[in-house]
Amino acid sequence: MSRRFEEIDWQQTPMGEISLRRRLEPSLLVDVYEVKLGEEFLMSSLFTVAEVELARLGLAAVGEGGGDSASLDVVVGGLGLGYTAVAALEDARVRSLTVVEALGPVISWHERQLLPDTVSLTVDPRTTLLEGDFFALARQGHGFGDAPALLHAVLLDIDHTPHHVLHPSHADLYTRDGLSRLAATLHPGGVFALWSDDPPEDAFTGLLAEVFADVAAHEVSFPNPLTGGTSSNSVYVATTELDSQPSA
Numbered sequence: 001m002s003r004r005f006e007e008i009d010w011q012q013t014p015m016g017e018i019s020l021r022r023r024l025e026p027s028l029l030v031d032v033y034e035v036k037l038g039e040e041f042l043m044s045s046l047f048t049v050a051e052v053e054l055a056r057l058g059l060a061a062v063g064e065g066g067g068d069s070a071s072l073d074v075v076v077g078g079l080g081l082g083y084t085a086v087a088a089l090e091d092a093r094v095r096s097l098t099v100v101e102a103l104g105p106v107i108s109w110h111e112r113q114l115l116p117d118t119v120s121l122t123v124d125p126r127t128t129l130l131e132g133d134f135f136a137l138a139r140q141g142h143g144f145g146d147a148p149a150l151l152h153a154v155l156l157d158i159d160h161t162p163h164h165v166l167h168p169s170h171a172d173l174y175t176r177d178g179l180s181r182l183a184a185t186l187h188p189g190g191v192f193a194l195w196s197d198d199p200p201e202d203a204f205t206g207l208l209a210e211v212f213a214d215v216a217a218h219e220v221s222f223p224n225p226l227t228g229g230t231s232s233n234s235v236y237v238a239t240t241e242l243d244s245q246p247s248a
Contacts, residue, residue, distance in 0.1 A: 008033075008114055011105040015167065018105055020114065027225055033081060033115055035106075037166070045117060048083040049222035050233035051157060054195045055087035057218055057235050058155045059094070063189020063242045071095040073148045077134035078158035079106050082118030084195075088155065089124050097127050098147040100134040107131055134158060135170045138182050150187050157195035162204050164197070174204070179211040179238075189242040196234040205236065212238035 003024070010019040016038040025032045025046065033045040043051075055076075062072060072093045076085050079101035088097055099121075101107050107129050113119045121127055130145040134156070143149050159165040162174040172178045182192055192212065200217035208215040215238045224231040 009105060009109060013103050013105060015103065018103060020105075020109055025225075033117075035080065043080050045081055045083075045115075046225070047222065047231065048081070050195060050220040050235060051080070051083040052087040053218070053220045054155050054157055054193055054235050055084045055091070057237050058153050058191050058193030059088060059091045061191045061193070061214075061216075061237045061239050062093075062152050063191075063239060072152040073150075074098070074153045074155065075100060075144050075147055075151055077154065077156040079110065079129065080157065081115055082110055082121050084155055084157055085127070086118045086121050088153075089121070089126060094126060096147065097124075098130055098144050099127065100130045100132050100137065100144055102131070102133050104131050133169075135173055138173060138178070138185070141181055141184070143185070149185070151185055151190060152187050153191045153193065154182060154186065155193045161196045161198045162194070162201070174207075176207060176210055179208065183211050183238075183240055186240050188240055190240050192238045194236040194238075196236065198234060199232065200234045200236070208236060208238045213241040214239040 006022045008020045008022055010017065019036050021034045023032050035042045070093050073096045074088055074094055076088060076097065076099045079085065079099045085097060085099050088094055109115060110118065110122050110129065128146065137144050159170055165171050186192065200219055205215055205217045218235045219232050220235055221230050221232040
């Protein structure tokens with residue numbers, strides 16, 4: 001049996017102190033990997049259902065008009081523990097996967113294979129880990145590193161919700177102008193999918209509908225072994241028009 005608690009890595013970043021911790025969850029007798037930014041818990045390997053569904057729901061919605069449906073180019077915003085990226089790679093249609101992560105230490109955890117559930121990520125030749133600010137790149141409109149200029153899907157899991165952001169500079173993405181700029185990076189029939197910690201919000205669904213041709217808000221429920229009940233997150237899936245380029 002593993003030790004009850006271990007701080008695997010701790011580093012200072014521009015956003016504050018970030019740490020990767022492993023602890024033994026006594027109720028399940030499993031190792032749980034957690035990420036903290038300062039005193040705030042960002043993510044846990046105990047709750048990954050919605051992160052996986054972000055990839056599955058997003059990629060399932062990619063329209064047949066979005067280029068070669070057997071060769072998808074995908075960008076994931078936010079690496080974290082890697083569950084969204086690994087789930088995306090399970091889709092055989094994915095040709096390239098660029099994962100944009102602002103914090104170098106998070107990328108290094110994966111490069112050093114410190115997270116046993118997602119070691120396949122860095123050895124898959126389709127994967128590129130890009131250190132950078134997803135929101136700044138989206139705002140500038142010059143693409144995401146070496147990823148193709150037009151994408152089939154953008155899967156985003158960085159902020160807690162569209163209104164509870166990790167940094168004020170992220171907020172402009174969740175406006176009509178910001179979403180329009182992002183839509184312009186997608187093929188016809190391309191998808192923008194977003195994870196949120198809150199239940200689906202009608203106001204944000206309506207905002208997405210002003211920019212995208214089709215919008216769905218999914219509530220993803222999963223067992224919570226810590227409470228003995230059920231918890232849920234949301235996944236928004238927004239698709240551009242099939243027959244024409246989205247307008248900025």
